Amino acid sequence: MSKIIVKKSPPLKGTIRVNGSKNSILPILAASLLSKEKCILNEIPDLKDVEVMCEVLTSLGADVKRKKRGIIEINSYNIDNYEAPYELIRKMRASFLVLGPLLARLGRARVSMPGGCAIGSRPIDLHLKGFKALGAQIDATGGYVNAYTEKLTGNTIYLDFPSVGATENIIMAASLAEGEAVIENAAEEPEIVDLANFINNMGGNIIGAGTKTIRIKGVKELHGAEHTVIPDRIEAGTYMIAAAITNGDLRIENVLTSHIQPVIAKLREAGVYIHENGDHVRVNANHILKAVDIKTLPYPGFPTDMQAQFMALLSVSKGTSLINETIFENRFMHADELKRMGADIKIEGNSAIIKGKNKLAGAPVSATDLRAGAALILAGLIADGETEITNIHHIQRGYAGIINKLKNVGAKIDLIEA
Ligand code: UD1
Numbered sequence: 095m096s097k098i099i100v101k102k103s104p105p106l107k108g109t110i111r112v113n114g115s116k117n118s119i120l121p122i123l124a125a126s127l128l129s130k131e132k133c134i135l136n137e138i139p140d141l142k143d144v145e146v147m148c149e150v151l152t153s154l155g156a157d158v159k160r161k162k163r164g165i166i167e168i169n170s171y172n173i174d175n176y177e178a179p180y181e182l183i184r185k186m187r188a189s190f191l192v193l194g195p196l197l198a199r200l201g202r203a204r205v206s207m208p209g210g211c212a213i214g215s216r217p218i219d220l221h222l223k224g225f226k227a228l229g230a231q232i233d234a235t236g237g238y239v240n241a242y243t244e245k246l247t248g249n250t251i252y253l254d255f256p257s258v259g260a261t262e263n264i265i266m267a268a269s270l271a272e273g274e275a276v277i278e279n280a281a282e283e284p285e286i287v288d289l290a291n292f293i294n295n296m297g298g299n300i301i302g303a304g305t306k307t308i309r310i311k312g313v314k315e316l317h318g319a320e321h322t323v324i325p326d327r328i329e330a331g332t333y334m335i336a337a338a339i340t341n342g343d344l345r346i347e348n349v350l351t352s353h354i355q356p357v358i359a360k361l362r363e364a365g366v367y368i369h370e371n372g373d374h375v376r377v378n379a380n381h382i383l384k385a386v387d388i389k390t391l392p393y394p395g396f397p398t399d400m401q402a403q404f405m406a407l408l409s410v411s412k413g414t415s416l417i418n419e420t421i422f423e424n425r426f427m428h429a430d431e432l433k434r435m436g437a438d439i440k441i442e443g444n445s446a447i448i449k450g451k452n453k454l455a456g457a458p459v460s461a462t463d464l465r466a467g468a469a470l471i472l473a474g475l476i477a478d479g480e481t482e483i484t485n486i487h488h489i490q491r492g493y494a495g496i497i498n499k500l501k502n503v504g505a506k507i508d509l510i511e512a
Pocket of ligand 1: 217220255257258260285
């Protein structure tokens with residue numbers, strides 16, 4: 095089994111460049127199915143999740159070409175298959191995002207139910223509610239969602255919770271519908287805005303992305319487009335914590351600071367110095383940090399995808415911190431792993447109480463999900479001795495080049511391939 099070995103490292107110093115956003119790329123790749131013309135996507139990192147989404151598109155009949163580093167060309171002229179089978183969908187939940195585009199393009203889709211995952215049951219009821227409101231007939235039995243429609247028609251859809259995936263899937267389905275669809279209580283994440291910008295570049299008519307009310311006027315056809323995805327705000331936040339936890343000094347490039355204000359605010363509250371400067375940030379610390387309380391919320395609140403990494407930081411910050419996780423019901427799996435390294439964490443329902451320790455100790459630990467894996471690397475950087483992280487395929491899903499990026503700024507980290 096491949097593993098990552100992290101040894102206690104000196105304060106990290108130097109420059110790290112952030113990649114294009116994983117959570118933007120996945121829906122944008124799905125949205126390329128909406129057009130019969132060629133789409134070109136830039137700033138696409140080498141990630142397992144991107145590979146899986148490309149496999150899904152190929153299985154549907156799209157011609158997907160990886161050009162020189164970071165560019166993908168997709169031609170979806172020949173979409174001739176409307177079924178995305180279990181073997182593909184089970185690899186990555188986000189591949190369920192092909193349902194909206196398939197329905198819009200072919201009037202028919204059969205996509206395996208994504209099922210649960212380590213961080214919670216993650217239902218799809220809001221996606222289906224949206225498709226039904228647009229006029230699709232849905233049969234969700236036998237492990238598959240079968241969706242049919244003669245035509246999709248705009249309607250008003252209220253989301254009981256501002257689900258990111260449901261907002262994206264509905265936007266894509268509504269882009270080729272007849273008339274106007276309105277999503278109320280929509281997710282406001284920057285990745286939604288990026289998706290809407292891409293579809294608008296293709297000739298779509300979406301306004302209000304980034305607010306709670308999104309209006310999508312359906313168009314007859316979408317043409318090809320070229321698009322550069324936004325920087326990954328979670329990757330940026332993770333490296334900001336790498337600087338903070340090691341008392342280092344990092345310049346992090348390709349960052350849109352407006353997208354990570356809650357992370358910046360909480361780091362400053364903990365005592366980290368952050369200098370925002372155009373498309374980069376400088377993050378440094380030279381003392382023991384303070385405990386802070388965190389509550390995860392939909393954007394623009396504190397992102398659940400930064401919760402695990404913050405827990406690692408708070409494990410060695412002075413005082414007692416409280417983390418309240420309100421997005422996913424089971425997203426504290428990393429707490430047990432951090433405890434193996436000596437952290438003092440108590441879980442009560444959806445809250446974690448963290449008493450900061452002076453130090454952690456390296457231990458064999460397991461990455462239970464993507465962000466949990468990142469949290470263990472961060473903890474390993476300051477733990478005495480050696481931390482051996484297994485189940486690292488989770489980390490490879492979302493952090494392209496993490497080993498080299500950290501090594502280049504002084505981290506003692508190695509990938510041991512099986
Ligand atoms: C996306 C992100 C993920 C991030 C999450 C929340 C991608 C590829 N993934 O996931 O990294 O952690 O947003 O910011 O962009 N829910 C329902 N019914 C539904 C859909 C969701 O109840 O139909 C619930 C989920 O169970 C969860 C909450 O809504 O408790 C948030 O889920 P959602 O916003 O949909 O997350 P994803 O789009 O899956």
